[in-house]
Amino acid sequence: MQIKVKCSCGQGNCPEWAILELQGVVEAQPSFQDRLRNLHIGLLCRASSQESYTFTVGYHELTGTKVPLKKPILVLKKTRVSDGDAVEGEGEEEKDSGGDIASPSNSRVQLAVIGIIRHKILFKTRPKALISGPQTVAMGKISTPSSLAPNCGYTFA
Amino acid sequence: MELKNRNGREGGAEVVLSLQPHSSISIAYHPLFGPHDDLVLLELDEKLIPDILQERVTLRGQPNEDAVLCTSSKTYAVKFVGTSNSLFLMPPSDQFAPRENVQDCDEKDSGKMMVASVLKVAPGNMELVEVAPRLDKLKLLLSENPYSFYEASQIEDSEGTEKIDFGLYRWEDLVDRIQASDSELRSELEALFAVEVNGFWRILDKDYKDGLLNMLLHNSVLNDWSFDALSEDDVVAVLVADGFPCNIARHCLQIYGHRVDGGIGGSCTWRLDETRVCVHFARRILRGGKMRLENFMEEWMKKVPEGMHPRFDMLEGEVLTEKLAIETWIHAFSVSSLPSTPAERFSILFQERPKWEWKDLDPYVRDLKVPGLSSESLLLKYTRRTQPTLDAEPIFTAR
Numbered sequence A: 001m002q003i004k005v006k007c008s009c010g011q012g013n014c015p016e017w018a019i020l021e022l023q024g025v026v027e028a029q030p031s032f033q034d035r036l037r038n039l040h041i042g043l044l045c046r047a048s049s050q051e052s053y054t055f056t057v058g059y060h061e062l063t064g065t066k067v068p069l070k071k072p073i074l075v076l077k078k079t080r081v082s083d084g085d086a087v088e089g090e091g092e093e094e095k096d097s098g099g100d101i102a103s104p105s106n107s108r109v110q111l112a113v114i115g116i117i118r119h120k121i122l123f124k125t126r127p128k129a130l131i132s133g134p135q136t137v138a139m140g141k142i143s144t145p146s147s148l149a150p151n152c153g154y155t156f157a
Numbered sequence B: 001m002e003l004k005n006r007n008g009r010e011g012g013a014e015v016v017l018s019l020q021p022h023s024s025i026s027i028a029y030h031p032l033f034g035p036h037d038d039l040v041l042l043e044l045d046e047k048l049i050p051d052i053l054q055e056r057v058t059l060r061g062q063p064n065e066d067a068v069l070c071t072s073s074k075t076y077a078v079k080f081v082g083t084s085n086s087l088f089l090m091p092p093s094d095q096f097a098p099r100e101n102v103q104d105c106d107e108k109d110s111g112k113m114m115v116a117s118v119l120k121v122a123p124g125n126m127e128l129v130e131v132a133p134r135l136d137k138l139k140l141l142l143s144e145n146p147y148s149f150y151e152a153s154q155i156e157d158s159e160g161t162e163k164i165d166f167g168l169y170r171w172e173d174l175v176d177r178i179q180a181s182d183s184e185l186r187s188e189l190e191a192l193f194a195v196e197v198n199g200f201w202r203i204l205d206k207d208y209k210d211g212l213l214n215m216l217l218h219n220s221v222l223n224d225w226s227f228d229a230l231s232e233d234d235v236v237a238v239l240v241a242d243g244f245p246c247n248i249a250r251h252c253l254q255i256y257g258h259r260v261d262g263g264i265g266g267s268c269t270w271r272l273d274e275t276r277v278c279v280h281f282a283r284r285i286l287r288g289g290k291m292r293l294e295n296f297m298e299e300w301m302k303k304v305p306e307g308m309h310p311r312f313d314m315l316e317g318e319v320l321t322e323k324l325a326i327e328t329w330i331h332a333f334s335v336s337s338l339p340s341t342p343a344e345r346f347s348i349l350f351q352e353r354p355k356w357e358w359k360d361l362d363p364y365v366r367d368l369k370v371p372g373l374s375s376e377s378l379l380l381k382y383t384r385r386t387q388p389t390l391d392a393e394p395i396f397t398a399r
Helices: B012-017 B046-053 B099-107 B136-143 B149-157 B171-177 B182-191 B206-223 B232-241 B246-256 B274-286 B293-303 B342-352 B358-365 B375-382
Strands: A002-007 A016-022 A025-028 A040-046 A052-057 A060-082 A107-123 A140-143 B023-029 B039-043 B058-060 B068-070 B075-090 B114-118 B120-131 B195-197 B200-202 B257-261 B269-272 B319-324 B327-332 B383-386 B395-398
Touching (some): A002 B046, A060 B046, B039 B075, B058 B171, B136 B182, B149 B206, B206 B246, B206 B274, B232 B246, B232 B269, B246 B257, B269 B274, B274 B327, B342 B375, B375 B383
Parallel strands (some): B039 B120
Antiparallel strands (some): A025 A140, A040 A052, B075 B120, B319 B327
């Protein structure tokens, strides 16, 4: 089967998305684990005119830089459309001459480009613990492969 | 709740990317945050972006195959590269915008802090690796139902009635099934001498090809045509008179000849390719199995048309010879019948013969192409080379 990659961005106008990349994972306190939507994660600051950033999550501060990607990354969205917009399951057998296209519901997948990523803000170092608590709302902890911050609690400011 | 939840204007990726010195932005989970398995990140070369923008890119493959991405001329494997880092994916503010946010903006003012939202934490991204097109299946599909005398006669009998048959493929059916770009598929169809008959891509049955070529050669002799200057109109006219369809007659010239001049308005002229015609007869002779070399050569000389000169080197990549006691025997072993993936190719080669000298091996491997791998490194990967002395012929064995 064949999936056409659709793109409605026009000449070079794909909406640009951003990536924040950091080591390890950000974990919300257990009580918010299932309610992440809208939850505040941290504060991203650009301190100087250089492309250097800090990202403060809970009592941890990450330092990173904005880097252009060597190769751009496309954001593709998969959608399932039933064949010929027909009502699902009806009149589709005869359309399909192949027989070995085994997609059970006989719906087809479409891929559309919805964005492009050309830069990311990369925090490649381990987080630094802030001595005094930050003024901002602190929402989580960062657990890294090391034992740097294993039990860092979740605090309200 | 006020404290822990987002409380600001959605700025989106654009604000993150254009963050001014001495300023900051709050990062929050998006109102629609989730796994979003339908969102896929695909890393690709900048030079492929124009193909993407102009929608010249497709993914091809059956459900049981690994998908490949095809531009109009190249084929790429699609590989997932995972990362243990967290990739926070942030859309621009006008995509995935939740309705409530708009309200927020209208109501309260711009004094609020900017927020950028993380829609998804991506586990990694897909990347592309240029690969050789997977074309072996094409030959298999076309061999299911080659065009034959039987069918040709059927069509004449019942003209106009649509026959439903197995193993018939239109162009769209082929691109659905073959993991290759359009231009790679087209050139393979050409290499297989496939022809479009009533909308279906077909190869000709070997008996049918025999008959077709014989008729062409026979008529050339009869009409005293030169093999170097065959008029397309004349050839097609006689072949059609002998019962071959017009497009098949024209196709016959493509299989066994080269166009020497493209007639402007007038008829084209074709020259028969001596090697192709001679190879055709050699294959036919060897269909019966292996033969003593002298017997074969004698038979071959007899079979090829007058004026053509078969030479043994024409059969490179078509036959193998072996010495049995004092006799040399020959059998058919055509490179065109071998798989095109290196691992499978070498496996069959070493089944055929455990040891190869370079001059024998070369015709069976030189068509192998793997992007990014030279033919030397292919040999290094799949064979072991031994050379007893410096001036001895190197011998290749299986690894």
